[in-house]
Amino acid sequence: MDFTDQRLSYEKGVLDQNSVPASPFELFKTWMDEALAQKVKEPYAMSLATCGADNKPSVRIVLMREITETGIVFYTNYDSAKGRDIAENPNAEVLFFWNELERQVRISGSIAKIDASKSADYFHKRPHDSQLGAWISEPQSGEVANRAIMEDKFDQLKSDYPKDSVVPAPEFWGGYEITIESIEFWQGRANRVHDRIVYTQDDANSWTTKRLLP
């Protein structure tokens, strides 16, 4: 397949270094609100890139579940391939791409597990069957011989934990917070002369912005 004739001109917005807020969190939340208002499907879905001791990067989608004062939180299985990468190397990047707004946001930072009690609280807020699903996928990214094995396990869990019962929160499942160290906002512009503003943290309350060549 050849895509060399496929080209769009990006003309939906501008990003001006002189008018961006001092805190990147403010801009990130504004952009997220705009993505939600534009009905971008799951704008909180992000590509998470990790790299373990083998120096081979891997990337996958996870769902951001919270923007905190210091970073962003997602939930996963700690025994997964990504969990192993993170245990070996806490540095990671995430990427949001909102085609409808011609925007991307790129976040770089270090990852750490959140408190087990906070993970358990969120686990119990999830739909009952999703809670059971977390128990099926252990270890996540491990090989399974066929789908029937997973479905049998799910049926067994459904009978062990009927709808009104409490599903225990697994120790192998929970949240990670990525503490933001730098965050780049990209706004597509005509003729590939895009706007890129990157914030890097000086200290707890102060950020420096730079414009980057597109």
Ligand SMILES: Cc1cc2nc3c(=O)[nH]c(=O)nc-3n(C[C@H](O)[C@H](O)[C@H](O)COP(=O)(O)O)c2cc1C
């Ligand atoms: C839209 C979408 C949302 C997803 N959300 C999550 C998530 O929040 N947590 C998660 O562990 N996996 C999520 N996944 C699955 C991951 O992309 C991935 O397949 C899984 O976590 C295993 O990754 P790993 O083998 O790199 O650990 C999602 C996939 C898609 C396509």
